[in-house]
Amino acid sequence: MLQALANGLMLGGLYACIAVGFSLVWGVLNIINMMHGSLIIFAGYVTYFIWYGTKLSPIVLLLPVIIALFIFGYLLQYLVINRVVKRPVLTTLTLTFGLDMILYNFMNSFFEATPRRISLNWGSFTIADIVLPIDRLVAMALAFILTFVLYLLLRTSKVGRAIVAVRMDRDAASLMGIQIPQIYAITFGLGAAMAGACGVLFAVAFPVTTNISGLLLGKAFVICVIGGLGSVPGALIGGLALGLIESFGSHWFGPQNAITIGFILMLILLMVRPTGLLGVKGYE
Amino acid sequence: MNKSITAFLLVFITLAAMPFIADNYFVKLATFIAMYSALALSWNFIGGFTGYPSFATAAFIGLGSYAGAILQNAGINLVTAWVFASIITIIFAAFLGFAILRVKGHYFAVGSIAVVEVLRLITSSWSSFTGGGDGLNVKIMEGGPDFAGRVFLYAMLCVMLLAFLTTLWVDRSKFGFGLKAIKQNEDAADMVGINVTIYKIAAFSLSAVFCGTTGAIYASWIGYIAPVDAFSILTTLKVPVMVLLGGEGTVFGPVLGALVFVILEESVWAHFLEANQAILGLIIVFLIFFLPGGILKIDYRKLLAKIRGVKGA
């Protein structure tokens, strides 16, 4: 039982990281970024190949990957997505879906779908009969730290507060002199950067393959609904919640049903409290 | 309006004549075009007319497939199974609609995708009933490929025709007017006295019924269904793209979009072995930027201006 709790929390930390970038983009730009899963996997592959070639620890790679993906996201938003950012969800979703197909194809052609695993073999340590694999612990810890850093960024820095202002009321923010396209680009860049970070951490603990990019995206959806959009603490809570639900669900109902429970919960929440546990009233 | 009907008839008759003018490959292609047209027309009810971007299409197709397959395996005859599958789908859609149509926009979109996943997962686990990951066999129809090809072509064409007629009716009726009002401004529509909830559920149910029928027909056609393919996320994302391509909210748009999409897929990018997904992605991006209203709503001057780089009005 306690093991299930530990498993759930460790998974949850990673899940939170998956969702936080996605939630930010959705909450601020009103865009459902279908590329999010693929961006995570992309970062995972890059990490793997650099590790394979140079044996550099993935932790070291965290910062460069984050920066690289931030730039990628920023440019993508500024040059491409910005043109359609005001359109309804169907349009933006379809656009990111199309972009995702391009990225996915690219990864399949260059990296191939074979599962790649970074063998770190850090082992695990045991407390009172509960086994805690170190790589997952590290991934969870880093996920929390990064999420916290992002939170601080949003709360205290000038840019961060501008982002929050745009999320709350775009027109008012614009009237206050905030450059909306700039903020959008930065936000998307941040979203991509977090996806990148998640990818690096993911590669530490899981085999990387393009086959699961859709799965990761699905988790991001569920977490955002559970935790609330555009809110970093929300993504955290949502991630932990999903991790725990899947872990206990698997424990009690069998692995077959664990994932289903997550989705059903999401549907129920959508009907009853769409803004999630911590969300500010999101966009319609 | 008459233009739409004429255009439709042209497409319809060409497809129906396929067995007499070309070989089975084209008959199959025509069947796919008819199927996707029916799906696109269905989506149009909730996505085009009412403005609720639904990604639940695959949920209804899958449900229809499994309902049809299970009924057929239980001994019920072909067409009856299809009809029952459609009824089951529409009932499911009505209940589902009652639940998730309370939310709009993004949440609705996300919820509808979730439904597809949930149904897939349930189908996959409930193996005693659905065969789970093994999938379900359906007895292949006797009679050789030419005969079978024709049967299924005409079956799909029937559904396509029904969907089109329903679209025509909806477009001209008070019901359709109400839906379009909801799309424009739901609260205002509500205040004017339109029973928004009933209208939305009706549109959603309409968007489901033909999907269920095509799903059931498809199961009988292929002879085998499995959860991952029956509840295919790719399909559920492709169908709105087809409608966008042709022109959402119009009468003929979905058919045109389905036609162009399937032909493009068959002739153009299937030949690029490694890059076919990327090309589909590029086509989608192109569509979003240069054909925002779909082919039917192309404003040629604006289009040229955009291509030249000048920001359109």
Added chain:
Amino acid sequence: MSKLFLKIFSIVGILFATNVIYAQETIKIGAPLALTGGLADEGKKQQIAYDMWLKKVNAAGGIQVGNKKMKVELITYDYQTDEKRAQSLAEKLITQDKVSFLTSPFGSGHTKVVAGVAERYGIPVVAPVASSESVFNQGYKNLFGTLAANSGIVSNMVTLFTKQYPQTKKIAILGREDVFPKAMAAEMKIYAEKAGLEIVFNELYPVGTLDHAASLSKIKAAKPDWIYVSGYTQDLVLARKQMSDLGVNAPIITMITGPAYKEFTDALGPLAEGISSATWWHHSLTYKSKDVFGSTTDFYKEFVAANKSDPDYVHASSAAALIALQMAIEKAGSLDKDKVREQLASLDVITFYGPIKFGSNGMNQSRELPIIQVQKGKVVVLYPDAIKQANLQLVK
């Protein structure tokens, strides 16, 4: 203007004529493959094997059909791991490209779809990578699979392992909810029970599981002597890693069909040590045959020379499927579909891949399928005795 027209006409005419002439001289075999999408890696393996066979056959002048030799043309389409496209492309190959025979892609589900189309047209299909009984249970007369049935693998394994280590009493079974792995899990349950083992855990995980921690924790608590997991490479790699993380261990760990693939051993490195499995073919087998390769060793040598890596059963079975087709055509002496089908149904030969004899449902007869284990980083054969290299070792 008319000159241009004449030019075009003559070019078209020549092309048409050569096409027609060319078409009559080659045997067309259709190959729908997943070259992109989720099953792309497997599809590419099939392609490599097909190409090897094709080169050899055409280098020798082609297949002997009656009193002349005809070259083979393999028409490949990528069906993008999408079921609808698989169906549509199978039909295209038959009606447009006018293939005489088909091969089927990796995996049971899509094999079934292609077989369904072929059955309608009466076109013989050879299936190199489908081994579940449920694929062959629709009464198709045109479907012939070179992999033997799943059950053969498990029964021998249970007998061998329990004989060598009679203290093995408890087994935990974890399977993937997907045609083949599910069947393997079910088979193990049957044979384990027959052998008197106690099944302490038996569950299926859904397609797309990212985390096995919950199941593995339960397995750990049950303290089994034998852990048996089925799934595709990425599932097994993840499961093994998580087992190591969570301290889940047992003296015998079997993963179907993990070690049969190089990707598995590469990804796990030292963690793959001691994992046992079974496979439909191993390159250390010593069959001698009258096919284009001549013997298992020769096939192996050629493959390694061309690809710098070892072939696995997917490669071998794919080449074998085409060899079976070739032999049937040669025996029939013609390309007539009914005659070839008859010859396929009555085929009883030894190939570099092993014996090929199709049963009444189209599956290759069961035989002694190799059981393997990773020992000191290499894959060794434990069974059958004829090619045994080592005994089963317990996992440390």
